[in-house]
Structure formats: C-alpha cells, structure tokens
Amino acid sequence: MRKGFAVWGNEKERVISMKKTKRILSSLMALTLSAAMIGLSPVSAQEDATVGNSASSLAQMPESKDTTQNALDLLEEALQKDPNPDLARERLCEDLGVSALTDLTYSTPYHYYDFYTQELAVPESGDAYTYWILLYRDGVYCGNLSVTPALGLIQKDLKPYACVETALEQQDDMWFGGAIVDGLPAELVYTGGVIYSLNFGETKTDLVWGQLPHSDYNSGMIIETTTTPAVTTTQESNLSILGDVNLDGIVDLKDAVLLNKAANGTVALNDAQLQNADCNADTEVSAQDAVSLMRFLVHNISTLPDTSAE
Numbered sequence: 001m002r003k004g005f006a007v008w009g010n011e012k013e014r015v016i017s018m019k020k021t022k023r024i025l026s027s028l029m030a031l032t033l034s035a036a037m038i039g040l041s042p043v044s045a046q047e048d049a050t051v052g053n054s055a056s057s058l059a060q061m062p063e064s065k066d067t068t069q070n071a072l073d074l075l076e077e078a079l080q081k082d083p084n085p086d087l088a089r090e091r092l093c094e095d096l097g098v099s100a101l102t103d104l105t106y107s108t109p110y111h112y113y114d115f116y117t118q119e120l121a122v123p124e125s126g127d128a129y130t131y132w133i134l135l136y137r138d139g140v141y142c143g144n145l146s147v148t149p150a151l152g153l154i155q156k157d158l159k160p161y162a163c164v165e166t167a168l169e170q171q172d173d174m175w176f177g178g179a180i181v182d183g184l185p186a187e188l189v190y191t192g193g194v195i196y197s198l199n200f201g202e203t204k205t206d207l208v209w210g211q212l213p214h215s216d217y218n219s220g221m222i223i224e225t226t227t228t229p230a231v232t233t234t235q236e237s238n239l240s241i242l243g244d245v246n247l248d249g250i251v252d253l254k255d256a257v258l259l260n261k262a263a264n265g266t267v268a269l270n271d272a273q274l275q276n277a278d279c280n281a282d283t284e285v286s287a288q289d290a291v292s293l294m295r296f297l298v299h300n301i302s303t304l305p306d307t308s309a310e
Contacts, residue, residue, distance in 0.1 A: 003227075062118060064110055064173045071106035071133050074149050081152025090156075095156060107134035112146065113177030113189050115195070121177060121233060121254070128248050132176040134164065145269040146176075151246055153258070155267065161202050167191040168176045178253055179212050180298065181205065185256040193296050243293050244276045245269070251304075255291050281305035 082088035089101070099105055112119040112130035122129055133145040135158070143158035167174050174191040181188075185199040188207075195207040243251035245258045259277050261267040262285055269277060277285045279292035292306035301308065 024277065049145065059238060061173075061175065062111070062113065064175050065108045065113055068107055069109045069131065071109060071145075072101060074109060074131055074147050075101065075145075075154070077149035078147045078152050078154045081149075085285050092154065096158070105136035105139070107136070108146070109133055110174065110176050113175055115177045115179040115190075115209075118210060130254070134168075140208060143164060148246075148254075151248055152245060155261070157198075161189070161196070161198060161247075163189060163191060163194075163196045163202060163204075178257070179207075180253065181207070185253045185260070187257075193225070193254075240276045242276055244277055245273050245293075247272060247276070249295075251293075251296070253297065256290065256297060259285075259290045259293055263290045279306055 014099065079085045080089050093099060093101060096104060102164050109131035110133070112121050112132055113119065120129065128150045130146060130148045130153075133147070133301055135143040135145050141160050141164065143156065143160060144158055144164075147154050149283070164174065166172075170192070172192050174189055176187075176189050178185060178187055181197055181199070188205075189196050189198060190209050195205050195209060198201040199204050208303070223280050241249070241251065243255055245255040245262070245306065248254070257274075258269075259279075262273075262277060269285070274285055277289055279289040282288070292301075292304065295301045295306060296304050
C-alpha cells in the first residue's frame with residue numbers, strides 16, 4: 001500500500017479505493033474546468049426579467065449576482081495585472097472572435113460560491129473574488145466568462161450549457177460555484193432546485209444545496225469537513241508555497257482548477273506558478289502534479305511535495 005492512503009477495513013473496500021484512484025488519474029487528464037474573464041457592457045434583456053423563483057424561496061438563498069459590479073470594469077482590472085495588458089486584450093478579443101470587447105454583451109456578474117458553505121469562495125485575504133459572467137453574441141447566450149480581478153486570472157468557456165439556457169427561458173435564478181465531486185474539483189450551477197456539474201460537458205447530479213458533501217453522488221473521496229480545504233503547506237519564510245498555483249497565499253480548489261488547466265495545456269503559468277505547481281517534485285508540471293495536489297486537498301497525503309507516487 002502506498003504511503004499516504006487510508007487503511008481500509010477489508011479487501012473489498014481496498015479494491016474499491018484503488019478503482020476510484022485510477023478513475024481520478026484518468027479523469028484529471030481530460031479535466032478542463034470552465035470560465036473566465038469578465039466585462040462590463042449592457043446586461044441582456046433576458047436577465048432583466050423577474051426571476052421565476054418565489055419570494056419565499058429566494059429569501060433563503062444568498063445573492064446570486066453582484067449588481068454593484070459590471071463586466072468590462074472587472075475584465076479591465078484583470079487585464080491590467082498582465083505584464084502587457086494591450087497584448088492580453090488583443091489575444092482575448094481574438095479568442096472571442098471580436099475586434100473589441102464592447103462588441104459583445106455580458107450579463108450582470110454572478111457571485112462564485114463555495115458550495116460546501118454557501119458562502120463566497122474567497123481566500124483569507126478577502127479581496128480575490130471570482131465572478132461568473134454569461135456571454136451573449138447578437139442577443140444569444142453563447143458562452144461563459146469568469147474572472148478573479150485581484151489575481152489577474154482570466155479564463156473562458158465558449159460553449160452554452162442547456163441548464164443555463166433553460167434557466168434563462170424560464171426566468172429562474174442561478175448560483176455558480178465549485179466543490180469536490182467524486183474526488184475532482186467541479187464547476188457547479190444550482191438552478192431550478194438541481195445542482196449541475198459542468199465538468200466533461202454537463203451532468204445533472206443528486207447533490208443537495210446546503211448538504212454537500214453528504215451525498216451518494218459525492219461518495220468515494222469525501223472531504224473530512226463541510227468546508228472547502230484552505231490550507232497552506234509548511235515552507236520556510238519568503239519561499240514559494242507548493243500547491244499555491246494562483247499565488248494567493250493559500251492552497252485550495254482554485255489551485256486545483258488552474259493546475260488542471262495548465263496540465264492540459266489550456267493556460268500558461270509564469271515562473272513562480274510553475275515552481276508552486278510541481279507538487280511531486282519531479283521538476284516538471286504534468287497531470288501527475290494535479291493528482292498529487294488533489295490527494296493533498298482530500299487528505300490522502302498530509303504534506304507536499306508528494307513523494308509517494310510510483
């Protein structure tokens with residue numbers, strides 16, 4: 001048995017554990033979590049309509065949107081974190097297929113929640129808020145953008161989701177966020193009383209709002225507490241923190257998301273991020289580092305680097 005794994009009560013449980021670990025290894029190779037970027041521009045008329053949820057049910061829920069923010073301002077704030085904002089803006093426009101960001105229409109920024117606690121997913125510093133934006137082209141919902149302005153993190157998911165389209169048509173509100181599902185960091189949306197996972201396309205889950213991670217769907221590698229792990233590894237002062245891929249000072253699900261994208265080649269990391277991303281100390285950044293970071297987050301190992309990999 002490899003170092004760091006829990007001892008199972010019998011052979012059957014051990015075999016189940018090994019199968020789940022293999023599934024994590026294969027799934028992480030394909031994981032491409034969504035989102036990114038943000039912008040200010042006119043809000044879609046589809047979202048201005050009164051939502052279909054009853055007033056009583058909405059009173060039980062946190063705010064889904066931040067009406068004090070606008071998309072283009074948030075996007076510009078993130079772009080200014082890049083060493084070359086003008087070049088970053090040009091590349092972004094090219095990816096979006098427009099000549100200027102104002103050619104598109106964006107929704108009011110949605111908050112991004114920790115689905116374990118139903119609270120905003122922010123680090124201890126309290127300033128690295130993440131927002132989720134719906135993207136419209138010629139008035140039609142066509143993709144999703146999210147951004148963490150304080151960290152300059154901009155990513156994009158240029159495909160529409162059926163659950164979001166249905167929510168817009170039925171004027172239902174939506175709550176976006178993340179959690180660990182079956183041992184993997186997942187982008188989630190809660191609407192119409194259902195939590196959908198946006199990993200690997202779109203999946204309707206049996207997760208229950210306010211009851212994560214206690215769900216059959218979330219069986220296997222379950223977090224030991226009901227809050228998203230936000231832990232730091234032990235390092236000497238003034239040195240990098242292994243696992244802190246987004247450089248916000250803590251190691252949590254956001255780092256796992258970013259590391260998965262880097263391992264898949266969909267984002268590029270700077271030198272400091274690359275150093276923190278080498279979670280198995282093999283001097284390379286690969287899917288195995290993503291596996292090591294996930295093992296750390298779900299408490300299969302207690303420290304980084306992970307030296308138990310075969």
